[in-house]
Amino acid sequence: MKVAICDDSLVLxxxxxTLLHNYDMKRFDVDVFTNPLRLLASLADNYYDFFILDIEMPEMSGVVLAGQIRDFGNANPIIFVTSYKEYMEDVFALHTFDYLIKPLTQEKMNQSLKRLTNYLGLQSRRFTFTFNRTSHSLDLTEIRYFEKNRHTVLIHTRDQIYETSMTTADVLAKLDxxxxxxxxxxxxxxNAVKHLKNQSLILNDEIIIPISRKYQRQAKIAIMAALREMMS
Structure with a gap:
């Protein structure tokens, strides 16, 4: 797994x-940043499976940095590290995975990483489908949304749109x-949702998805429940 750590203190x-490598030396490929702007610049050429961000940094707070990571379109887990509990409400609005209070210990990090690797393991599920006699398989994390288009379904990822012949029920049966x-x-x-409004969702890339009256209540409940489950 590729990990980005950002803390203005190189020592921290x-x-x-060190705590990551003590947990599993071979599992993590770590990039360390002491400047948030350099981390943001690296996103153009690097894909990170998760981020560990300090909150109190002089150039840019970890909360602002996380918001810009989300604006870039990366919805992967973020672990915040801080000396204070006062930021919890702000950071969980950013789909935060965990919030660790300093001083850090190996036990704290191990517990967080265990939950994280279990979560990422769940994410490795794939969506398989066939179109024009060709089989396809996509990691569920790649898929942003499905769009029913008469007798076919359009599968939207960040870089491509796929098409398949499936019913809505068949699609839902393959998802989590x-x-x-x-x-x-x-x-x-x-994971692709940036804002939830009364009659629409705004995704991280500013795509607007309508919420119909029929699904409005259950959609909001399901989205909030899914977000809580990912954070638990």
């Missing part, structure tokens, strides 16, 4: 790096709690 950043039907024509990955 290296401490986090991260996916919520919000409209007769749309099923959305909650």
């Amino acid at each position: 950043a290296n401490q986090v790096d 709690h991260r996916f919520v039907q919000v409209h007769q024509s749309f099923i959305v990955n909650v």
Whole structure:
């Protein structure tokens, strides 16, 4: 797994790096940043499976940095590290995975990493489908939303749109709690949601997905429940 650590203190950043490698030396490929702007610049060329961010940094707070990571389109887990509990409400609005209070210990990090690796293991499920006699398989994390288009389904990822002949029921049967039907024509990955409004969802790339009246109540409940489950 590729990990980005950002802390303005190189000593503390290296401490986090050490805790990661003590947990599993071979599992993590770590990039350490002491400047949030350099981490943001690296996103153009690097894909990180998760982030560990200090909150109190002079150039840019970890909360602002996390928001910009989300704006970039990366919805992967974020673990915040801080000396204070006062930021909890702010950071959980950013789909935070965990919130660790300093001083860090190996036990604290191990517990968080165990939950994280279990969560990422669940994410490795794949969506298989066939179209024009060709079989395809996508990691569920790649899929942002499904769109029903008459007799076919369009599968939207960040880089490509696939098409298959399936019923909505067949699509839902292949998915997990991260996916919520919000409209007769749309099923959305909650990890791709940036804002939830009364009659629409705004995704991380500013795509607007309508929420129909029929699905409005259950969609909101399901999205909030899915987000809580991912954080638990």
